[in-house]
Amino acid sequence: MGGALPHQIQNSIDSSMSSSPSITWADPAREIAFNTWLQGLVAEHGVKPDTVRAASADASFRRYFRVEGGTQGSLIVMDAPPQHEDCKPFVSVARLLEAGGVAVPHILSWDEAQGFMLISDLGSSTLLSTLVMDSPFDPGNRARYNAALEELIRIQLVSAPGAVPPYDDALLQREMDLLPQWYLTQLRGLTLTEPEQAMLSQTFGLIKAQVLAQPQVLVHRDYHSRNLMVDPADPKARPGVIDFQDAVWGPVTYDLVSLLRDAYVMWDEDVQIDYAVRFWEKARKAGLPVAEDFGDFWRDFEWMGLQRHLKVLGIFARLALRDGKRGYLDDIPRVWTYAHRVCSRYQGLGPLARLLERAEAEHGGTKTQVGYTF
Numbered sequence: 001m002g003g004a005l006p007h008q009i010q011n012s013i014d015s016s017m018s019s020s021p022s023i024t025w026a027d028p029a030r031e032i033a034f035n036t037w038l039q040g041l042v043a044e045h046g047v048k049p050d051t052v053r054a055a056s057a058d059a060s061f062r063r064y065f066r067v068e069g070g071t072q073g074s075l076i077v078m079d080a081p082p083q084h085e086d087c088k089p090f091v092s093v094a095r096l097l098e099a100g101g102v103a104v105p106h107i108l109s110w111d112e113a114q115g116f117m118l119i120s121d122l123g124s125s126t127l128l129s130t131l132v133m134d135s136p137f138d139p140g141n142r143a144r145y146n147a148a149l150e151e152l153i154r155i156q157l158v159s160a161p162g163a164v165p166p167y168d169d170a171l172l173q174r175e176m177d178l179l180p181q182w183y184l185t186q187l188r189g190l191t192l193t194e195p196e197q198a199m200l201s202q203t204f205g206l207i208k209a210q211v212l213a214q215p216q217v218l219v220h221r222d223y224h225s226r227n228l229m230v231d232p233a234d235p236k237a238r239p240g241v242i243d244f245q246d247a248v249w250g251p252v253t254y255d256l257v258s259l260l261r262d263a264y265v266m267w268d269e270d271v272q273i274d275y276a277v278r279f280w281e282k283a284r285k286a287g288l289p290v291a292e293d294f295g296d297f298w299r300d301f302e303w304m305g306l307q308r309h310l311k312v313l314g315i316f317a318r319l320a321l322r323d324g325k326r327g328y329l330d331d332i333p334r335v336w337t338y339a340h341r342v343c344s345r346y347q348g349l350g351p352l353a354r355l356l357e358r359a360e361a362e363h364g365g366t367k368t369q370v371g372y373t374f
Contacts, residue, residue: 046070122240143235167250178314215289
């Protein structure tokens with residue numbers, strides 16, 4: 001997850017037309033501006049203003065609508081007040097990925113000054129919504145994950161080291177700092193001792209060193225089951241990719257971790273390894289800079305996953321406490337298990353594993369599981 005959580009465009013696409021909430025406007029002037037802008041798209045894009053309906057709001061100030069677009073079918077309309085939202089990163093990365101052949105929404109019209117955008121609609125089914133949870137190797141699951149791995153290869157083949165921000169030491173540190181700031185202290189009520197604070201500082205340094213040593217590629221940063229739009233009728237079809245505006249230039253394993261150690265669905269590690277091997281083989285054939293030995297690649301994957309999941313624990317706690325989005329608390333045990341597994345099997349991470357255990361001790365305890373290492 002990047003600076004924002006993956007509840008942006010995908011929430012609008014997840015919502016069915018029949019259940020969409022009615023459109024309300026807090027600012028009458030903005031409503032008039034929106035309707036005027038939409039009317040101006042009729043001739044060029046065939047939109048039908050009388051069909052516009054609310055899809056959803058997201059974790060920020062953005063809102064999304066659907067509107068019929070003539071021969072193009074439905075389209076997505078973004079309402080992003082410019083005083084609150086900067087759409088330039090979304091536009092920049094969208095164009096970068098589209099030029100690289102990645103299946104992303106096509107930007108049809110953008111009024112930067114007013115914060116309105118018209119984009120293509122990638123459908124209403126996420127990868128998550130189509131998975132057979134009790135059968136990880138269900139043929140449909142396997143086909144969809146294979147397609148997702150292929151699309152990830154396309155993303156990583158886009159050369160953009162100067163076109164997006166670097167996933168550098170400072171950013172990695174800011175992300176991991178969310179763990180003590182929100183999860184350990186504010187959510188779980190711990191008072192960290194000086195030795196514990198020193199341990200966290202030392203451990204974060206160890207994690208950063210491992211992560212920054214990995215080869216660098218274009219990183220989507222939220223490549224998971226809620227941000228991949230699929231065709232329910234065709235498991236082999238290429239998925240549409242959304243929520244990419246926080247893309248960075250960073251570790252080659254990051255997006256694979258996002259997909260296989262998803263905060264919203266957990267597969268056993270034998271399943272993760274099966275798909276990781278498939279990706280590793282595809283990446284090597286494509287000439288991507290992955291380790292020559294899969295065992296080395298898997299260790300890179302594990303350390304990257306630890307950094308990501310420590311961040312996610314902090315983000316989910318912040319969403320629950322600051323933003324009132326309590327539903328994210330239900331996802332914390334899954335993310336905690338991912339992080340604890342890695343801490344329990346690599347040298348130098350034991351103290352962090354024990355701190356995570358202490359954090360959960362007063363909440364019934366999160367069941368630990370045995371995993372694989374190489």
